[in-house]
Amino acid sequence: MRTAVRILQRVLGAVPLLLALVIATFVFVRMIPGDPVDILLGQGGNVSAAEVAALRQSLGLDEPIQVQLARFLRGLLEGDLGHSFWQRQPVARLLVTTLPATVELALAALFFALAIGIPVGILSAVRPGSLLDRLAMATSFLGISMPAFWAGLMLMFLFAVKLRWLPSVGRLDPALDLRPVTGFLVLDSLLTGNWPALRSALSHLVLPGLTLGLELMAIVARVMRSSMLEALQQDYIRFARAKGVSGWSAVLRHALPNALVPTVTVVGLQMGVLLGGNMVVETVFAWPGLGRLVVGAIFARDYAVVQGAVLLYAATFVLANLLVDILYAYLNPKLSL
Amino acid sequence: MSLRRQFLPLLGLAVVLLYVLAAILAPYLAPYPPDEVNLPMRLRPIGTPGHPLGTDHLGADLLSRVLFGARVSILVGVLAVSLSLAVGASLGAVAGYFGGWVDGVFSRFADLLMGFPYLLFTLFAMAILGPGIANLVLALSFKGWVEFFRLTRGEVMSEKTREYVLAARALGRSPAAIIAGEILPNIRHSLLVLATLRMGYLIVMEATLSFLGLGVPPDVPAWGSMVAAGREYMVSAWWIAMVPGLAVVGLVLSINLFGEGLREALDPRLRSL
Numbered sequence: 211m212r213t214a215v216r217i218l219q220r221v222l223g224a225v226p227l228l229l230a231l232v233i234a235t236f237v238f239v240r241m242i243p244g245d246p247v248d249i250l251l252g253q254g255g256n257v258s259a260a261e262v263a264a265l266r267q268s269l270g271l272d273e274p275i276q277v278q279l280a281r282f283l284r285g286l287l288e289g290d291l292g293h294s295f296w297q298r299q300p301v302a303r304l305l306v307t308t309l310p311a312t313v314e315l316a317l318a319a320l321f322f323a324l325a326i327g328i329p330v331g332i333l334s335a336v337r338p339g340s341l342l343d344r345l346a347m348a349t350s351f352l353g354i355s356m357p358a359f360w361a362g363l364m365l366m367f368l369f370a371v372k373l374r375w376l377p378s379v380g381r382l383d384p385a386l387d388l389r390p391v392t393g394f395l396v397l398d399s400l401l402t403g404n405w406p407a408l409r410s411a412l413s414h415l416v417l418p419g420l421t422l423g424l425e426l427m428a429i430v431a432r433v434m435r436s437s438m439l440e441a442l443q444q445d446y447i448r449f450a451r452a453k454g455v456s457g458w459s460a461v462l463r464h465a466l467p468n469a470l471v472p473t474v475t476v477v478g479l480q481m482g483v484l485l486g487g488n489m490v491v492e493t494v495f496a497w498p499g500l501g502r503l504v505v506g507a508i509f510a511r512d513y514a515v516v517q518g519a520v521l522l523y524a525a526t527f528v529l530a531n532l533l534v535d536i537l538y539a540y541l542n543p544k545l546s547l
Numbered sequence: 548m549s550l551r552r553q554f555l556p557l558l559g560l561a562v563v564l565l566y567v568l569a570a571i572l573a574p575y576l577a578p579y580p581p582d583e584v585n586l587p588m589r590l591r592p593i594g595t596p597g598h599p600l601g602t603d604h605l606g607a608d609l610l611s612r613v614l615f616g617a618r619v620s621i622l623v624g625v626l627a628v629s630l631s632l633a634v635g636a637s638l639g640a641v642a643g644y645f646g647g648w649v650d651g652v653f654s655r656f657a658d659l660l661m662g663f664p665y666l667l668f669t670l671f672a673m674a675i676l677g678p679g680i681a682n683l684v685l686a687l688s689f690k691g692w693v694e695f696f697r698l699t700r701g702e703v704m705s706e707k708t709r710e711y712v713l714a715a716r717a718l719g720r721s722p723a724a725i726i727a728g729e730i731l732p733n734i735r736h737s738l739l740v741l742a743t744l745r746m747g748y749l750i751v752m753e754a755t756l757s758f759l760g761l762g763v764p765p766d767v768p769a770w771g772s773m774v775a776a777g778r779e780y781m782v783s784a785w786w787i788a789m790v791p792g793l794a795v796v797g798l799v800l801s802i803n804l805f806g807e808g809l810r811e812a813l814d815p816r817l818r819s820l
Contacts, residue, residue: 231659238671241675243677355751356796357755357799360796364792489670489759490666505759
């Protein structure tokens with residue numbers, strides 16, 4: 211009960227912050243040089259001034275900025291995020307269709323980061339100074355130092371262009387037909403029993419997922435190694451070993467649970483990397499998610515889309531932080547929310 | 548462990564110095580002007596006589612472009628870190644020393660900035676400011692100061708209760724003199740380590756912005772925009788995207804290796820990531 215109240219307090223506490231952010235975005239996006247009406251009409255010079263004025267009026271851009279802001283905030287209360295100038299769709303619908311793609315990609319990245327980073331970190335810690343350890347730590351340095359856009363292009367070049375093992379862009383083979391249910395393609399293909407689509411969706415996730423997860427993978431491996439090294443030197447491990455617990459069992463059953471806590475902390479802190487990094491990865495892999503949407507909208511001066519996307523990003527951030535705090539409290543009962 | 552005994556960090560430092568030298572001497576080292584269009588020689592592979600790193604889609608020499616590209620990355624990296632350090636350390640010192648509402652306001656603002664994707668932030672800033680080296684420095688520093696603020700604030704808060712600060716205060720020295728003359732010299736190692744490690748990150752950010760077309764103007768060769776240009780030719784001329792990317796990785800990796808060695812030598816407490 212007390213926990214529920216605390217969670218509610220945290221959520222409500224985030225509202226002023228989100229509101230400030232929405233207003234800042236609203237103002238900043240209008241400070242970007244370039245008129246959306248000009249961009250919409252293109253460079254062709256054969257548009258009359260009356261037509262320009264009519265379009266401006268129909269988009270609501272002829273009013274003073276405070277009137278536009280008031281209208282936007284009123285709409286927000288009713289759950290209306292406005293319309294995209296460019297795609298002629300409600301922003302809310304655009305966000306709902308792109309969010310699953312982004313979340314699916316972030317989950318794939320998280321999976322790769324943990325599935326590779328944790329075992330590598332453990333193996334390095336068990337044999338510190340070994341060839342494997344040194345190789346793993348050198349590789350992790352590379353992972354932190356590599357720009358995601360370039361790593362993505364190189365993975366694409368190797369596995370899609372040269373070896374032809376994996377698809378390069380998009381979420382699904384366009385020749386396949388998949389009935390949308392949730393927007394999460396892996397889930398949808400499972401729900402509808404569409405196995406070719408499942409295969410295609412999974413294979414499309416590999417390269418962008420790896421690219422997005424690369425940095426986190428390196429960080430997880432390093433943190434896992436150092437916390438595991440520390441855990442293995444504790445008295446309870448020596449005691450377990452003295453009692454006759456075999457090597458790997460001592461590592462996995464006794465040391466691992468304790469060594470995982472710092473890793474969870476770091477993964478939580480780095481969730482922002484997954485969310486913030488997706489703009490680049492989605493652009494490189496033509497992934498139809500939130501990141502690609504917002505980059506395109508900034509270039510197109512599609513005000514309403516930028517506003518909506520920033521709000522969604524920020525809300526996701528607040529939520530992710532909250533989830534991490536709850537997970538901490540669960541893993542370490544000494545802490546409270 | 549002293550820095551002199553470590554091999555990799557010293558190698559990193561040597562490579563960084565080579566990059567800096569290459570950037571300074573680019574006009575003398577580059578065999579061609581970086582923007583020289585030579586269509587008959589376009590898309591030549593690595594190892595072509597006269598073009599050791601090949602040519603791009605316009606026939607410009609990639610070696611020359613990579614050498615000139617080092618100027619943008621290093622200049623933006625150094626300036627953005629310096630500005631972030633100056634702003635962050637000053638505000639952090641003030642917030643940490645005085646506490647109270649000053650600290651509250653700055654810390655809230657820092658939290659707000661921390662809770663937001665760095666790239667989206669800088670993307671926005673660059674869209675408003677327009678391309679250019681000065682604008683890149685501003686856009687990157689706009690959030691880059693936060694790490695320096697947090698470090699300085701925390702260190703100043705813990706240092707200000709130590710005897711040497713209390714003694715200086717008892718002698719009647721002003722807060723400004725105590726911060727600048729007593730506390731800062733004691734935390735300069737931590738700041739130096741953080742600055743080195745942030746430098747690599749900001750250089751990657753600059754390359755990313757240039758890749759997305761929001762960095763320097765199109766006529767200035769930058770590694771990120773060179774990769775973007777090579778993207779269209781991945782199938783026929785992969786080296787156009789590969790070469791400038793390797794240049795980024797080499798520089799950032801060297802900076803990080805050096806920074807990590809510096810951390811171990813000077814400030815083992817600072818957490819490594």
